[in-house]
Amino acid sequence: MRVQTLLSPSVAGDEPIVRRSAQRLGHEVMVICVALVLLGGLVILGFVLWQTTLDEMQRPLRPGEVELRLDLAELLVALTALAVGAAICADIAARLVARRAVRPLADALERERRFIDDASHELRTPLAVLDARVQHLMALHPVGEAQRLILDELREDVRIMSAVIDDLIVTVTDSGSSAGTADLSAVLESTCLDLRCIATPNGVSIDLTPVANPMTVGLPAIELRRCLIALLDNAIEHSPTGGTVRVATQRRGSVVLITIADEGLGIVGIDPTRVFDRGAQGDRPGRVRPTGRGIGLALVRDVAKAYGGRIRVVDPGPGGTSFELRLPLIVGECGS
Numbered sequence: 001m002r003v004q005t006l007l008s009p010s011v012a013g014d015e016p017i018v019r020r021s022a023q024r025l026g027h028e029v030m031v032i033c034v035a036l037v038l039l040g041g042l043v044i045l046g047f048v049l050w051q052t053t054l055d056e057m058q059r060p061l062r063p064g065e066v067e068l069r070l071d072l073a074e075l076l077v078a079l080t081a082l083a084v085g086a087a088i089c090a091d092i093a094a095r096l097v098a099r100r101a102v103r104p105l106a107d108a109l110e111r112e113r114r115f116i117d118d119a120s121h122e123l124r125t126p127l128a129v130l131d132a133r134v135q136h137l138m139a140l141h142p143v144g145e146a147q148r149l150i151l152d153e154l155r156e157d158v159r160i161m162s163a164v165i166d167d168l169i170v171t172v173t174d175s176g177s178s179a180g181t182a183d184l185s186a187v188l189e190s191t192c193l194d195l196r197c198i199a200t201p202n203g204v205s206i207d208l209t210p211v212a213n214p215m216t217v218g219l220p221a222i223e224l225r226r227c228l229i230a231l232l233d234n235a236i237e238h239s240p241t242g243g244t245v246r247v248a249t250q251r252r253g254s255v256v257l258i259t260i261a262d263e264g265l266g267i268v269g270i271d272p273t274r275v276f277d278r279g280a281q282g283d284r285p286g287r288v289r290p291t292g293r294g295i296g297l298a299l300v301r302d303v304a305k306a307y308g309g310r311i312r313v314v315d316p317g318p319g320g321t322s323f324e325l326r327l328p329l330i331v332g333e334c335g336s
Contacts (some may be wrong), residue, residue, distance in 0.1 A: 029097055033090030034083075041079045131158045138144065157194070160225065180220030181330050183210035184249065184256060187221050191228040192247060195236065203241035206232065210250040215256055218328040219307040227311075229304050230296035231260045231323055238264035238321065251329070258325040259314065266317010276301040300325065 084305045134155045141148040192208045199206050217224060235245040243263040250257045267275060276297050300311050315322040 023319065027094070027096035030087070030090045034087045037083055037086035037090070041083055063267060069318065085111060127158055127162050130163075131155065134158060140204065160222070160300050180223075181216050182221035182224045183217060184215040184224070184258075185215050187224050188249070188258075189226065191232065195229065195232045199235070199236045199239075202236060202239075202244075205244045206236075206238045207244050207246045209246070211249050213251070215249070217256060217329040218330050219303070219309075223303050223307065224327070227300045227325060228258075228260075231325065232301050234296055235262035235264075235323075236258055236319075238262050240264060252304050254324055254329050255309075256329050258327065259322055260325070261315070261320055261322035263320040264317070266315075266319065266321050267313065268317070272316040274311040276311065287297075297323075 134151055138148060138151045138155065141151060188208060189212065190204050196206050232245060232247070239245055239262045245263075246259075246261045248259045250259070297311070304311050304325060304327065309328045312324055312326075313321065314324045
């Protein structure tokens with residue numbers, strides 16, 4: 001079945017997705033229709049065979065009854081022709097139904113692609129302007145000044161934000177994962193340093209246990225940073241004032257375990273296995289800080305899975321929640 005008439009040129013790359021969906025839906029509808037036809041044919045055949053038993057044939061006719069004589073071979077041919085005709089009709093009907101059913105999918109994909117195109121355009125320009133202004137300020141402050149250090153960090157933040165936008169666009173438009181590796185210690189330290197800007201005003205501290213040996217993980221640094229930001233932000237959000245978020249790593253064979261634990265009330269009002277569902281949120285009595293929309297942990301799960309890792313709840317509380325992020329190591333580039 002051809003579905004390109006449903007798609008605009010801007011979503012031509014999504015045509016295979018829509019076509020596969022339409023074909024799968026059409027096949028399912030056709031199989032159901034054929035199964036119903038065959039079931040009906042078997043019922044009819046069974047009834048006819050029952051009527052041709054010796055007892056039924058020797059039974060005298062009642063008033064108003066009519067006796068019909070059928071040839072079994074001709075009956076089987078007729079039923080076969082009926083089944084084949086019904087299957088062809090079911091296939092045509094299934095294609096028409098599938099064409100109509102995938103139209104909302106095609107429209108949704110078109111809106112998604114249009115949003116990504118608009119977002120990439122609208123966000124890139126302000127970031128480029130911001131980067132230019134930061135560079136202008138950097139030129140006014142020589143290296144070594146306290147202001148220059150802050151400006152260096154600000155420009156790095158702009159670069160990271162641009163990389164995140166690029167990564168999001170690639171994630172939506174492509175089916176595969178980006179290749180790359182990351183220095184675990186460097187990404188951990190820089191991410192914890194950045195998140196302290198959020199934790200400190202809320203009375204929360206971040207305690208990072210230094211990585212004992214150099215380790216390289218099998219995913220790009222920007223993806224690792226996204227996972228760590230989501231986990232740290234979640235831990236800060238659920239930590240009480242004066243609490244501490246603890247980050248530790250442990251190598252176990254060809255994988256590394258990154259544990260992030262808070263001192264909050266634990267997971268309340270939701271099953272711990274469901275906290276990674278998109279949009280899932282638990283209860284938090286006495287919540288004082290604004291919370292997210294339940295997307296961060298789902299993002300961590302998706303990214304970890306895409307690169308051969310996983311995320312799980314180690315301890316749901318009540319003395320705090322601990323998450324364990326398991327990621328593959330590039331053994332040839334790791335320390336012993």
